[in-house]
Amino acid sequence: MNDSGLGGVGYFWCLRDHRVESGDDVCPAQYRLGPYATADEATRALETVEKRNADWDAEDARWTGEAS
Secondary structure, three states: OEOOOOOOOOEEEEOOOOEEEEOOOEOOHHHEEEEEOOHHHHHOHHHHHHHHHHHHHHHHHHHHOOOO
16 A cells, blocks of 8 residues: 555545545555445445446447447
C-alpha cells in the first residue's frame, strides 16, 4: 500500500490484493477500481466492469451495423 492521501474519498477494489480498500490504505491507482460509494459496490467492481464492457460492446455492434 501507499499513502495516497485519499482518506474518506470512497471504497476501491484492489486488483492486486483482491479486496476492498479505503482511506489512506489503498493500492496505487494502477491496481484499483473505483471509487465506489459503498464497500458492497466495491466488492462487485469486477461484475460492474464486465457488465459495462458487454453493454459497450453491444452498443459498438449496433453502431457499426453488426447487431442481429
